[in-house]
Amino acid sequence: MNQAVFLDRDGVVxxxxxxxxxxxxxxxxxxxxxxxxxSIKCLNESGFLVFIVTNQGGIGLGYMTESILETIHIAMREKLAKQGAMIDDIAYCSHKPNSDCPCRKPKAHMLHTLADKYSVDLHQSIMVGDREPDILAGKEAGCRTVLVHSRSKQTYGADVIFDDLKRALPWILQHKS
Structure with missing residues (x-):
């Protein structure tokens, strides 16, 4: 089984x-x-699969289309590649906030889908997010959780809290099996 780091996009990446x-x-x-x-390059080199799991309610609300989201993700991949980093896959929920769809975080559907596709052991994997839905999705999936860049004083039950992904990296690497 593979080990992964699931990253929320906005506010983490x-x-x-x-x-x-x-x-x-x-x-x-x-x-x-x-x-x-x-940080992502280091995760790649350490043998973690790296995934983006992101709620993109702007599609459901009409602020952008799925094709525009794809161009944003291409731009993200290109910027990361210039630094020697890569994302293994991206999952997103395009539904409106509060739509109660099965894929929107805090539900763990996106994590489960990627875990099934890539033979990932969720209990050995880590979810990194900056908001409560990210932490709750990680917990529901059985992952360890890291809260970064929190705009709130709440911890949401995260296993650990760091200012950013770079500062969380040593803790994440300690959990590489």
Whole structure:
């Protein structure tokens, strides 16, 4: 079985709700957070599969289309590749917030789907997110959980809390089996 790190996208991999960008609805709005490329490259080299699991309710709300989301993800992959990093796969929920669909975090459907596709042991894997739905999805899937960049003082039951992915990296690497 494989071991994976599941990363929420907005707020973990890229900027969101900053002075430069509010939401990522176009490729030009996509800015990697500092240290993310280096961190993902290290995860790749350590043998983790690296996945993005992201709620993209902007599609359901009409702020962007799935084809625009695809161009955003191409831009993300290109920016990461320039730093020697790669994402193994991306899962997203395009439904509106509060739609109670089976794929939207805090439900764990996206994690289960990727785990089935790539023979991932969820109990040996890690979910990294910046909001409660991310942590709850990771917990529901049976993963260890890391909260980063929290805009709240809540911990949401995360196993550990770090300022960003780069600072979480040593803890994640300690759990590589």
């Amino acid at each position: 890229n900027e969101v709700l900053t002075s430069r960008v509010k939401f990522v609805n176009k490729p030009r709005d996509f800015y990697l957070l500092k240290g993310v490329g280096e």
